[in-house]
Every structure is written in C-alpha cells, then in structure tokens.
Amino acid sequence: MARAKSPSRHALVDSALKLFWKRGYHRVSMDDLVRETGVSRGSLYSDFAGKEALFHACLDRYQETVVTPAFGGVEAKGAGLAEVGQYLDKLLARNAAHPGPDVGCLVLNTLAQVTPEETETLARLKAHGRRLQKGLYQALWQENQKHQKLDEAEIEALARFTLISLQGLWAQSRGSRDIEALRQYCETLLELLANRLGTDEVTT
Amino acid sequence: MARAKSPSRHALVDSALKLFWKRGYHRVSMDDLVRETGVSRGSLYSDFAGKEALFHACLDRYQETVVTPAFGGVEAKGAGLAEVGQYLDKLLARNAAHPGPDVGCLVLNTLAQVTPEETETLARLKAHGRRLQKGLYQALWQENQKHQKLDEAEIEALARFTLISLQGLWAQSRGSRDIEALRQYCETLLELLANRLGTDEVTT
DNA sequence: CTTGTTCTGGAATGATCATTCCAATAGCCT
DNA sequence: AGGCTATTGGAATGATCATTCCAGAACAAG
Numbered sequence: 001m002a003r004a005k006s007p008s009r010h011a012l013v014d015s016a017l018k019l020f021w022k023r024g025y026h027r028v029s030m031d032d033l034v035r036e037t038g039v040s041r042g043s044l045y046s047d048f049a050g051k052e053a054l055f056h057a058c059l060d061r062y063q064e065t066v067v068t069p070a071f072g073g074v075e076a077k078g079a080g081l082a083e084v085g086q087y088l089d090k091l092l093a094r095n096a097a098h099p100g101p102d103v104g105c106l107v108l109n110t111l112a113q114v115t116p117e118e119t120e121t122l123a124r125l126k127a128h129g130r131r132l133q134k135g136l137y138q139a140l141w142q143e144n145q146k147h148q149k150l151d152e153a154e155i156e157a158l159a160r161f162t163l164i165s166l167q168g169l170w171a172q173s174r175g176s177r178d179i180e181a182l183r184q185y186c187e188t189l190l191e192l193l194a195n196r197l198g199t200d201e202v203t204t
Numbered sequence: 205m206a207r208a209k210s211p212s213r214h215a216l217v218d219s220a221l222k223l224f225w226k227r228g229y230h231r232v233s234m235d236d237l238v239r240e241t242g243v244s245r246g247s248l249y250s251d252f253a254g255k256e257a258l259f260h261a262c263l264d265r266y267q268e269t270v271v272t273p274a275f276g277g278v279e280a281k282g283a284g285l286a287e288v289g290q291y292l293d294k295l296l297a298r299n300a301a302h303p304g305p306d307v308g309c310l311v312l313n314t315l316a317q318v319t320p321e322e323t324e325t326l327a328r329l330k331a332h333g334r335r336l337q338k339g340l341y342q343a344l345w346q347e348n349q350k351h352q353k354l355d356e357a358e359i360e361a362l363a364r365f366t367l368i369s370l371q372g373l374w375a376q377s378r379g380s381r382d383i384e385a386l387r388q389y390c391e392t393l394l395e396l397l398a399n400r401l402g403t404d405e406v407t408t
Numbered sequence: 409c410t411t412g413t414t415c416t417g418g419a420a421t422g423a424t425c426a427t428t429c430c431a432a433t434a435g436c437c438t
Numbered sequence: 439a440g441g442c443t444a445t446t447g448g449a450a451t452g453a454t455c456a457t458t459c460c461a462g463a464a465c466a467a468g
Binding site for chain 3: 439440441442443444445446447448449450451452453454455456457458459460461462463464465466467468
C-alpha cells in the first residue's frame with residue numbers, strides 16, 4: 001500500500017464529469033482536468049488510458065449519479081404518468097437551482113459533437129437512449145392499464161415521441177434562462193400524454 | 205477590378221457551411237476550410253476577420269438556404285397545420301435522402317457546444333429560436349380560427365411546446381438511422397396538435 | 409531509520425491550430 | 439506589352455494540446 005489517493009476515484013471522475021458537462025469534451029484540456037481534479041498528470045494517465053477513456057468513465061458515472069436519481073422513479077415497478085411528472089419536476093428544479101444558463105444533458109451535448117468514428121462513445125449514447133425509451137414505455141404501459149385506450153404499438157410510438165420531445169427540453173435548457181417556458185413545456189407534455197391515455201388529471 | 209473570385213462568396217460560404225454542419229465548429233480547421241472551399245488562406249482572411257466571423261456568415265447563410273426553404277411555408281400568410289405537416293415531411297425527406305447518420309440541425313449542434321461568452325454566436329441561435337417560435341405561433345393561431353378552442357396564451361404555450369419538441373427531433377436525427385422512428389414521431393406530433401386544435405385530420 | 413511503492417510536479421515531445429506575412433503569380437485594363 | 443491589383447501557396451509564428459517521461463517527494467511497512 002502507498003499513500004492514500006487524495007481524492008477517491010469517484011470524486012476524481014465526478015470532478016471531470018462536471019467539467020465535461022459544462023464545457024464539452026473538446027473544450028476541456030488535460031491541464032484543466034489536472035487542475036480541477038487535484039490529481040497529477042501522471043496519476044491520471046496511470047488510472048485511465050487517456051482523455052477519451054476518462055470521458056467514458058464520466059459518461060458511465062453520469063448514468064449512476066445523474067440519470068438514476070432523476071429517472072429511477074419512472075423505471076420503478078408500477079410507475080405511471082405521475083412518476084413521469086415527478087421526473088419533469090426534478091428537471092425543472094435542477095434548472096432553477098443554479099443561476100446562469102443550464103448545462104443541459106451531458107449525453108445530448110455529446111451527441112451533437114460526436115463523429116460516427118467514435119464508436120465507444122456512440123455506444124454509450126445509444127444505451128442511454130434505450131434506457132429512457134424503455135422506462136418511458138413501461139410507465140406509459142402501466143398508465144394505459146387504467147383505461148386501455150392504446151395498444152402496445154401505440155404505447156411504443158407514444159414513448160418514442162416522449163423521448164424525442166424530452167431531448168428538445170434538454171437542448172432548450174442549455175442557453176435559455178426562461179424557466180417559465182420550460183415549465184409550460186412540461187405541463188403541456190403531461191397534458192398531452194394524459195389526454196392520450198385517458199387520464200384526466202395527473203397528480204404528482 | 206481583378207481576377208474573378210474563383211468561387212463566388214456564396215459558394216465559399218456554402219462549402220464552409222457544409223463542413224461546420226457535419227463536423228461542428230471546433231473540429232473544422234482553417235486548413236480544412238482552405239481545402240474544401242478552394243480559396244487560399246490569404247483570401248479567407250481578407251474576406252473574413254477570422255474563423256469565427258466566417259462561421260457567423262455560415263450561420264446567417266444557413267437561415268437563407270436551409271431554414272427558409274423548409275420553414276418558409278409555415279411562415280407564409282394563411283399557413284396552418286397542413287403547412288406544419290409539410291415542413292415535417294421535408295425534414296423526413298432530407299433525412300432519408302442521404303445514407304449514414306444525418307447531420308441534424310446546425311443551430312442545435314452549435315447550441316450544444318457554445319459557451320456563454322460567445323455572445324455573437326448565441327445571438328444568432330436565439331434569433332433562430334424566435335423565428336421558429338413566431339412562425340409556429342402564426343400557423344397554430346390560423347388553424348385555431350377554425351374551431352376557436354384555444355385562447356392566445358394557450359396557442360403561445362402550444363407553439364413553444366412544438367418548438368422545444370422539434371428540437372428533440374433534430375437531436376435525434378443526428379446519430380440515428382431509424383427513419384421509421386422519426387416518421388412515427390412526426391405523425392404523433394401532428395396528431396397531438398390537431399387534437400388540441402380540434403382539427404380532426406391534417407391533410408398535407 | 410530504511411526500503412519499497414506510489415504519487416507528484418513539471419519538463420520534454422510532437423502534433424495541430426489560428427493567424428500573419430510575403431514573394432510569386434494570374435488575370436484585367438489601357 | 440506593361441502596369442495594376444487581387445489572389446495564391448506556403449513559410450513563419452506563437453499558442454495550445456495530448457501524451458510521455460522522470461527525478462524526487464510523500465508515505466507505509468519492516
């Protein structure tokens with residue numbers, strides 16, 4: 001054994017994640033990472049194969065520390081439209097929490113700057129999409145049990161619509177300070193979903 | 205007068221636009237631009253203050269050559285939901301036209317990598333958002349005349365929802381080859397809008 | 409304290425980048 | 439043809455970047 005690692009591996013990745021999230025992969029230099037994480041260059045390169053590998057670790061950690069806390073409720077057994085509403089509330093709360101433009105969603109930001117060659121990165125982005133799609137499908141399916149207005153194909157389409165539409169929310173939250181517009185969007189989305197499923201009112 | 209400019213200024217900007225669109229601002233070098241546009245470095249710097257100025261010219265040209273042809277119908281006087289449907293069809297057609305993942309929307313891609321300091325760039329992105337919002341509002345307002353189910357505030361909210369939701373379509377079209385999913389999304393969106401406005405069927 | 413291991417800080421490397429500069433060149437007008 | 443101007447190709451500059459390397463500091467165990 002040797003000296004205790006100053007920041008734990010998780011703390012290291014968390015710091016890097018914060019940087020990548022705010023500025024994007026290409027605008028974060030290794031010097032920035034050394035400064036921000038408090039870990040020396042040598043250690044960074046002994047812990048990770050390079051900048052890209054570290055970024056992949058950040059993408060993975062993003063799933064654990066950001067997506068799961070916000071979206072886990074929707075994925076839970078028995079979740080319905082109410083849980084989707086809670087998810088939206090969490091997004092709005094996070095947006096209102098800090099001043100200045102929001103950082104949006106790390107996955108979506110990355111999607112806009114990735115090239116088809118970066119297969120490792122792309123695989124993670126696609127997995128994220130599948131995760132959200134699946135969670136939304138289950139929640140909508142559950143909600144549909146109440147009135148049975150839609151068949152499974154229609155639920156699938158509605159889940160896909162919701163997923164794509166939500167990505168717009170992430171994009172919009174970046175660079176816009178207009179919380180009220182975002183809230184309006186969330187309300188409209190929920191109403192539309194409820195309308196489709198026959199649920200008259202969504203209680204969060 | 206001197207030698208005719210090899211490619212006209214428009215052709216120059218169009219070439220640069222194509223590059224920026226596909227790869228993003230930070231992944232296009234001046235060497236790439238020299239190679240692709242066929243204009244020498246010296247001329248590039250005498251025509252534009254620098255890389256960023258050239259990019260701004262591309263953003264402006266994008267409005268003329270991409271947004272207007274696709275979205276102009278929605279902005280036209282008397283346009284309603286049918287024109288919104290035509291706009292969506294154009295997007296889908298463009299997506300299906302070329303193989304490989306789509307390039308998405310230049311404005312949205314840029315939004316994901318811009319920093320708050322780049323005010324000139326941000327101003328153009330915001331203007332784009334306002335343009336779409338306004339066009340959508342007018343079309344929805346017009347459509348609403350038929351049944352008068354919504355008041356102006358509700359139309360405003362619905363236009364905003366549509367705008368944000370559409371941004372998700374752009375994001376999704378990048379990196380996904382699943383045309384069918386995109387078409388499903390467009391259909392669902394149109395149905396939802398029609399439902400809200402009381403129009404039973406949208407004829408494109 | 410000594411030894412062995414891990415971590416550090418910074419220098420060195422080689423690549424790429426935006427931008428500037430300029431001598432050579434290519435077309436235009438008289 | 440000769441002169442004028444716009445354009446060219448490429449070299450030079452200075453900055454930044456990812457990555458490698460290493461001599462020594464910090465620490466744990468004996």
